[in-house]
Amino acid sequence: MTDLTSLTLAEARKGLAAKTFTSLELTDAHLSAIEAARVLNAFVMETPDQARDMANAADDKIAKGEAGPLAGIPLGIKDLYATKGVRTTACSKILGNFVPTYESTVTAQLWRDGAVMLGKLNNDEFAMGSANETSCFGPVGNPWRREGSNTTLVPGGSSGGSASAVAALLCMGATATDTGGSIRQPAAFTATVGIKPTYGRCSRWGIVAFASSLDQAGPIARSVRDSAMLLRSMAGHDPKDTTSADVPVPDYEAAIGKSVRGMKIGIPKEYRLDGMPAEIEKLWSEGAAWLKAAGAELVEVSLPHTKYALPAYYIVAPAEASSNLARYDGVRYGLREQGKNIIEQYENTRAEGFGAEVRRRVMIGTYVLSAGYYDAYYLRAQKVRTLIKKDFEDCFARGVDAILTPATPSAAFGIGEKGGADPVEMYLNDIFTVTVNMAGLPGIAVPAGKDAQGLPLGLQLIGRPFDEETLFSLGEVIEQAAGRFTPARWW
């Protein structure tokens, strides 16, 4: 039998249906891989007993012919998702040993469809970071290394554990979340596929909140098809989230292999940055050429407010975070540090429980919302956000079906290499992805090639609201042309 961990989700589904192997065998193969890859620090909690129970239950259902669409498929869950009875921390000390008494809507839907939980995955603390270096459980290693080098690189962030685990074949797919690029940037750094669906597509209920008007759940997977299968189960209306969209979820897998002939693909000139590495430029042109060869039409488009998306994001996101994170007060759950009175108890708890990046963002958010500064910062940023969204609307109104851009301005970098002196250096990682969150649009990152040092690079496709299907069709064209990439095992 071939190594079960090297299958795609789609291949595993076939093998399970044909009874070539059981979910328990598939699950055990992944549990062994996780054990052997602890040096990557991708999992912050392994749940082998629960995984085997779920696998046995899935095998029963498969035997009875009652298998759901993800029956018996072992997945990893980002530690931002509340999982009933299983510690959930958002990788922050302030949540301590928080054990939810409820299950997030998205994970509940995965279990409804038969998936198996292998454990909880590492991420940047409260999803604030682009390298998975702010986690209270320590950094995650990228399974990819530069050719001829032993330096451990970051997997990107905030969904670094999800991306690393999928790339290292520790799970068949993973849940992730994306507020400014946290699904697409780590996917690009690890040669995995990540899709952030339209805002409102997936319920945010039971997912630890960072910036509520930007946060969206989505999968990281080994192929475009796998990501379509996962999103179908994760998406859907939820009355418990007022921003969840009451629109039907299509069969995303049906979009795979659909012709893209005649589609209009926008190439935004503002994404051509000064000093952009030549290999990113080359990758972008190659991607455009692949889509053209498949029958799509390329058009140059303009998104004039692109350069303002990242600064506007660094007002809106911290402002919302400062409000959301006010709940961590040491009273109802999580860490409590003593103080002389209740105010001091709050202050000591939050100083001890939040890491440096979270403290910084909560403080900047508090400042931009404070009396006298609200109009100058927050209100202005929300107006700029309207302009950013209008740029995309104008572009789609001219008949553009999707927009092609690079996913990141560089390949993965070493742990500790960026953002040490100036936090803004790290923030620039999200320059191509953050516009999509600001406009609430769907975006997919697909592996498209490697840089001169052998590190993976990805392309991003941005779609119309609720048109993830077009992204899957176009993403498949890129995947077919570029091929799939697997790291050489060193761990």
Added chain:
Amino acid sequence: MSVDAATVRRIAHLARIAVSEGEVPHLQGELNAMLAFVEQLSEVNVEGVEPMTSVTPMQMKKRQDVIDDGDIADDIVANAPATEGHFFLVPKVVE
């Protein structure tokens, strides 16, 4: 715009985060780096532009005003650092 040391202390207190004197200069530098970065927004003409309130055009949904959940007091206090019965315990707030 930039913040001085007194403002850093005031923000920290508003955010209910204890900050030691030694941390102030460092935080001041980081906050000012972020403020310098967002300064470029002042060059955008936002005259007559509506601030975004909802990224997708949707009506705010309203639930029926009915009781559909409850009797889960045990669940609610399950993760609290200090409780007595179904109450959260905190230091004395009112003298």
